[in-house]
Amino acid sequence: MGNSSSSQRQRPPPPPPPPQQYPPAPVYSTGPQVPYPGPYGPPPPQHQQQYPPAQTGMQPHYPQPPAGMHQYGQMPRTQEYQRTATIRNQVNLKKQTLKLERVEGAPSSLAIHFTFDASAACRVLTFVNAREDSKCKITCQRPANRPAVSYGKGLEQKFPPADAAAAAAHAVDAGELASTSRPLPPPGQQLPKDTVYPLVVRMEALTDEGRAQGKVLEEVAPGGELPPWVQSQTTYAWVERDGEEWVARVVKQKIWVKGEAYELQEIYGMEQNSRGPAMGLPASVEGFEDVEGNECVICMSAPRDTAALPCRHMCMCHGCASALKTQTNKCPICRNEITSLLHIKINKGTPAPAAQPQAAS
Incomplete structure (x- = not known):
């Protein structure tokens, strides 16, 4: 019995088991963190696992975004603000x-x-x-x-x-x-x-x-x-x-x-009443009125005082125009591209410019 106990103590320990192999962790890809245009906020991130494509002989199809929407990662072009200078035309x-x-x-x-x-x-x-x-x-x-x-x-x-x-x-x-x-x-x-x-x-x-x-x-x-x-x-x-x-x-x-x-260039959406000079003139005039109402076409409450250029539609208030330019570059009236915004101050009973003067050639 003594010999058998001695031989058991001298036996080397068994080797450790091989390490277990795990599949590689999936990699998640998200677009750049930029504001998403529109009133509903950013969409959820899209997770794309990096697995080899199946050998089917067909090319994968990725759906295109709807027409008229901004591509991910692309911001609408920033519109510049312009202010009119009052020219007292006699x-x-x-x-x-x-x-x-x-x-x-x-x-x-x-x-x-x-x-x-x-x-x-x-x-x-x-x-x-x-x-x-x-x-x-x-x-x-x-x-x-x-x-x-x-x-x-x-x-x-x-x-x-x-x-x-x-x-x-x-x-x-x-x-x-x-x-x-x-x-x-x-x-x-x-x-x-x-x-x-x-x-x-x-x-x-x-x-x-x-x-x-x-x-x-x-x-x-x-x-x-x-x-x-x-x-x-x-x-x-x-x-x-x-x-x-x-x-x-x-x-x-x-x-x-x-x-x-x-x-002289006319501003559409603003018309002079019967007691003042004609519109389209940066003159010392009184009482500009709108034909169909003076409300902003976006909020329908504040008076409109901002025109889109180059289409010259005065259809927004200053606040809505500031918010709109961060979301889209389209005029709310004609849907043409806006390159700049023109803020016009119109005060009843005080001189007010009615058009944007442009240098003539």
């Missing part, structure tokens, strides 16, 4: 009132009619078949002796004046218009710089600096280059024949302020 022709009417007793003569507002004394000039250069100098194809007509300060003033002689001097020969009569160009079409406009109306007034210096408008030749101490508004109209009548349609309006020319 004259404004209401372009919807511009028309041509036949003169009684002279079937071939057409009288120019329009309504305008002036916050200072001004003069009115008319031109037929004329072009304008970069210095706002107007040149007519045929020289015409059309004297300037002076007006005082006032709203809802009428042209032509009551003076029959002055009205006759500004009558237009229908035959002269026939040479340049053509269809109205499509909206948004860029016209050449040397375009001849059938009808041009210019209204001029002195600036505060001009009055302080003792300047007078008679120092500037009709249609001549404008000095910085003159402020003007020029209306360019297309004339086309409609049966026996002639129709004048405004193509654009420009203002001359402190030696710079600006082309």
Whole structure:
């Protein structure tokens, strides 16, 4: 028994069992942590296990996101904010009132009619078949002796004046218009710089600096280059024949302020009431009202004061516009892309800009 006990104590221990093999842990992949566009917050992360694809001979199909939605990891383009600068324009022709009417007793003569507002004394000039250069100098194809007509300060003033002689001097020969009569160009079409406009109306007034210096408008030749101490508004109209009548349609309006020319752009969704000058003018005006209500189209409570550019739809309040620009870059009205936002302050009874002036070429 003693020998058997000794042999058992000398036996070496058995080797340890081999380590157990475990499958590799799955790897989880998530997209970058960025805000998800839309009102419902971010979606849950997608877990993709890294296992070898089955050998089926077919390519795996991954569904595409619905059209119109942002791709994961892509933020909508940031829109910049712009603020308007108030330009006190002293004259404004209401372009919807511009028309041509036949003169009684002279079937071939057409009288120019329009309504305008002036916050200072001004003069009115008319031109037929004329072009304008970069210095706002107007040149007519045929020289015409059309004297300037002076007006005082006032709203809802009428042209032509009551003076029959002055009205006759500004009558237009229908035959002269026939040479340049053509269809109205499509909206948004860029016209050449040397375009001849059938009808041009210019209204001029002195600036505060001009009055302080003792300047007078008679120092500037009709249609001549404008000095910085003159402020003007020029209306360019297309004339086309409609049966026996002639129709004048405004193509654009420009203002001359402190030696710079600006082309006026209308803001859609804002309209001037009947007591103030026409919209589309950064002028000293009162009482802008909206035709269908002044509520923001998003919250339906706050007044709208922000326009989307370049479509120029003023349809949002400042707060909703700030929230919208972090979620999408589409205009709520036309769904076109927004490149910037224009905040417009409109106060009843105080001067307010009604359009964004853009430098004219």
